[in-house]
Amino acid sequence: MEFMQSATIHGHAVANGAGTIVNAIAIWKGAAFGIDLETTADVELDECSGDSGGITGIIEIGSDGAGDCGDVGYDTALITRCVTMVLDRFGCQCEGVVTTRSEIPIARGLKSSSAAANAATLATLNAIGETLPPIEVVRMGVRAALDVGVTITGAFDDACASLLGGIVITDNRNQELVDRIECDSRVLIYLPEEKAFTADTDIARSEAIAPLVEVAYQLALAHDFENAMTLNGLLYCAALGFDTEVTMRALELGVSGVGLSGTGSAYTALVGRDQVKELTSCWSEMGGTVIETKIVNR
16 A cells, blocks of 8 residues: 555544353353443554554553553553554555553453454554455454463454444354344443453363353353353353352342353343343442443444
8 A cells, every 4th residue: 555645544443342141261162242332443654664563552541541551451562463464464564553542441351352453453444445354353353362462262252242243152263253143231240349361361270161161152052141141150250269249149139141251350241221220239339330331233
């Protein structure tokens, strides 16, 4: 690609967070749903004579939009890798800046990394005037996440839910979208104070529960998403040392789909409108923060 008079070009894109139905770490097969919390990415590119590697990343966090250029827990390697992969794919030699802003709490199991990768990839495509099939966008972000070490399985399920919306069922090892279903549901998120980074997960303990996670996956294939989600969440709470009380409080109120999201520390629940107020009150009494959102199908 050639730029006219070395002009700066801009690209913008949005991707959503997601919640877990079946965590793929134990069996490399997963299920997830898109949620109405967004990450936006803006890319500014200038032509340069060297290779496409001079990309700076900025992650804007906090209500004041304070920029972060790589503090612990907010490494910009993922978003810069996504930009350079797109540029390399289309033979563009550029330097520039990629900036992300997010409503998605980071390191809570709500797929902030997948959303950032999708948004950065799409924004770069937007900047250079190119397109890729959605599944190829997902795969590019997954490759970038594996390259920089922020994921264990590649999180193909999370990335599909983030980009495609609805409920997705995937084979992460083969990067195959097995099924996608649109669903209307309110979602409540419980956020404890602690964070949990996926790369720090105890893989051996996760693999120990693999036969039972397979049961949860089969429930998801049968579209019994609530029971799949609850079983998966209880299993991973046991394996990774998270409290099951958050889940039990919801089950006692009649919520049938609730569990740990990803490798924590957030919990998500699929709720009817008549359950929102009661569960919000119950979870609020436990401390932490409660967020109300919904499944997005776009």
